[in-house]
Amino acid sequence: xxxxxxxxxxxxxxxxxxxxxxxxxxxxxxxxxxxxxxxxxxxxxxxxxxxxxxxxxxxxxxxxxxxxxxxxxxxxxxxxxxxxxxxxxxxxxxxxxxxxxxxxxxxxxxxxxxxxxxxxxxxxxxxxxxxxxxxxxxxxxxxxxxxxxxxxxxxxxxxxxxxxxxxxxxxxxxxxxxxxxxxxxxxxxxxxxxxxxxxxxxxxxxxxxxxxxxxxxxxxxxxxxxxxxxxxxxxxxxxxxxxxxxxxxxxxxxxxxxxxxxx
Numbered sequence: 116x117x118x119x120x121x122x123x124x125x126x127x128x129x130x131x132x133x134x135x136x137x138x139x140x141x142x143x144x145x146x147x148x149x150x151x152x153x154x155x156x157x158x159x160x161x162x163x164x165x166x167x168x169x170x171x172x173x174x175x176x177x178x179x180x181x182x183x184x185x186x187x188x189x190x191x192x193x194x195x196x197x198x199x200x201x202x203x204x205x206x207x208x209x210x211x212x213x214x215x216x217x218x219x220x221x222x223x224x225x226x227x228x229x230x231x232x233x234x235x236x237x238x239x240x241x242x243x244x245x246x247x248x249x250x251x252x253x254x255x256x257x258x259x260x261x262x263x264x265x266x267x268x269x270x271x272x273x274x275x276x277x278x279x280x281x282x283x284x285x286x287x288x289x290x291x292x293x294x295x296x297x298x299x300x301x302x303x304x305x306x307x308x309x310x311x312x313x314x315x316x317x318x319x320x321x322x323x324x325x326x327x328x329x330x331x332x333x334x335x336x337x338x339x340x341x342x343x344x345x346x347x348x349x350x351x352x353x354x355x356x357x358x359x360x361x362x363x364x365x366x367x368x369x370x371x372x373x374x375x376x377x378x
Contacts (some may be wrong), residue, residue, distance in 0.1 A: 117130075117286075119296050125156060125266075126153070126155075126264055126297055127150055131146075133368065135274050138280060139376045140376045145308065146257055148167075148258040149264050150268070151297065155209045161189070168256055169256050171193070171196065171254045172193060172194070173249070174197040176197070176259075177202030178199050179202055184306070196246075210371050213223055221329065229332055244360075247363050248362075249360055250371045251374075259272075263297075263299055266338075273286050273339055278357055278363070279375060290334050290337075294334050
């Protein structure tokens with residue numbers, strides 16, 4: 116099975132299937148997908164996605180992002196979830212404080228991304244909770260996505276995989292796979308209206324050096340590890356975060372595992 120779906124206008128559209136859990140089971144193929152923005156899908160791409168039988172789309176982007184890069188789902192029977200929130204709370208600006216984006220250094224950029232990842236599990240608790248509810252209800256195949264398919268989406272994928280019992284090393288491997296399957300540096304210049312997950316600062320990023328942009332565009336293991344460390348510090352474990360913060364009950368866990376794990 117191919118993990119990456121080679122869509123002509125897609126970005127980072129990947130199947131979470133095939134990963135082994137600690138008890139020897141495997142995640143089912145064709146049940147849960149992660150992706151970046153899907154505003155540039157071609158007609159051929161849409162035909163291919165129709166063939167997946169998608170039932171749920173979780174669009175983690177803020178209203179401004181959706182307006183800049185709209186996605187028009189025409190497939191019947193697909194439920195599209197999105198949430199209205201102030202993107203400034205999860206953008207680069209939120210962690211830059213008084214630092215001018217044009218004065219970024221690679222070190223500051225790395226620190227900012229690490230801090231952002233520590234905030235995301237709390238800031239995105241509601242969207243993540245709704246996604247888990249859909250999975251528990253069997254509303255899959257399901258795809259969840261943001262702009263780059265790296266940050267908000269990366270944490271969501273990690274939560275699902277860890278919740279299914281996939282070892283952390285494998286979860287990190289899935290996270291960093293973004294760097295191999297999509298060139299976000301090229302995407303920044305290819306689509307003038309794209310946000311690639313960093314918000315309204317993207318125009319400034321074009322004027323700073325490639326080395327400075329790199330920490331913002333790469334999927335570095337330290338970022339996801341920071342999010343997990345924050346979750347563990349706040350809740351004791353990822354599973355307890357899923358229970359306490361997202362409201363995933365034992366019954367929901369059983370439903371999710373029944374739908375997403377092979378027998």
